[in-house]
Amino acid sequence: xxxxxxxxxxxxxxxxxxxxxxxxxxxxxxxxxxxxxxxxxxxxxxxxxxxxxxxxxxxxxxxxxxxxxxxxxxxxxxxxxxxx
Numbered sequence: 001x002x003x004x005x006x007x008x009x010x011x012x013x014x015x016x017x018x019x020x021x022x023x024x025x026x027x028x029x030x031x032x033x034x035x036x037x038x039x040x041x042x043x044x045x046x047x048x049x050x051x052x053x054x055x056x057x058x059x060x061x062x063x064x065x066x067x068x069x070x071x072x073x074x075x076x077x078x079x080x081x082x083x084x
Contacts, residue, residue, distance in 0.1 A: 003040035003071060010067050011045065015060075021046040025080070042078040049084060057083050 004022045012020055023044040045064065049055060061081055068076065 003043070003076065007043060007045070007068060007071065011047075011064065014063060014067060015047060017050050018047040019050060021048075025078075039075055041075055042080075043076060044080040044082065046082045047084065055083060 004024055008020060008022050011022075023046070024040045025042040025044050026040055047060065060083055064081055065079070068079065072079075
């Protein structure tokens with residue numbers, strides 16, 4: 001299973017009130033810090049709220065970062081989170 005799939009599986013269990021999109025932006029960082037644009041090192045997460053309740057965006061960011069701690073330890077370099 002690749003990193004995008006692992007991240008999707010982790011987050012979809014926790015955020016069932018959201019539609020979820022995981023994007024690998026690693027190719028945009030070729031040459032930066034000797035990155036080759038492979039290995040899914042730069043990930044963008046887009047969460048779209050399916051409900052109308054207010055969101056605690058800071059708490060969502062904290063939860064995501066905690067859930068992905070293992071990925072950061074295993075090569076994830078950059079994470080962008082967008083919440084709609």
